[in-house]
Amino acid sequence: MSSILPRAFYERPVVEVARSLIGKRLVRRMDGDILAGIILETEAYDGEQDQACHAHSGKTRRNAAMYGPAGHAYIYFTYGMHWLLNCVTGPEEYPAAVLIRALTPVQGLELIARNRQPIAPAHWCDGPAKLTRAFSINGELNGYDLCRGAGELSIMDGIPIPTEDVQATPRIGINYAGEPWKSMPWRFVCTTRPDETPAIIN
DNA sequence: TCTTCGATTGTCT
């Protein structure tokens, strides 16, 4: 029986949270259905000084959720068609968040399959905008409290991932940011292939 | 008000 990650989990430095989120379970509840997946890839965005962070030029309506309390969702729309899911970390009024970039589905596969048709299972959730579509996550959940019990969206204990299976690399798609931000190794990837991850038991 | 461009994906060559 897995449990919801406490708010204290998110009230830590964002890079630390990003690393520890690998292997955790993202859970989406809707209309009595439950979708779940194990997080395989994350990225950390740390404060207004981080040029790659949406908050680098101050607080706006779009990024306001990042300035809120830790443990809430920051979901935004980009490229005119994609929703991306982040979770807010650190102290309130300090804008930092972890982008969930990829996961492997473990529950509610039929519904996920329907959301992602006709894409092959291996590519259902292997990108930040893909997993939001697979899990029916959009702007309505922006600011949602991930620590809320039995809520629509939460993150729970998952499977243990050995430290050596988590690789740190520079972040993706932020060429507009200057150094040193562009090269900060704040992207965390689980190097264990999804089809090799241990089976999940409820 | 106008212009630019993005924490990307999917399709086509």
Place this chain on the structure above:
DNA sequence: GACAATCGAAGAA
């Protein structure tokens, strides 16, 4: 490997 799709937010005017 290259590029179009597509629209809201941000910054400039």
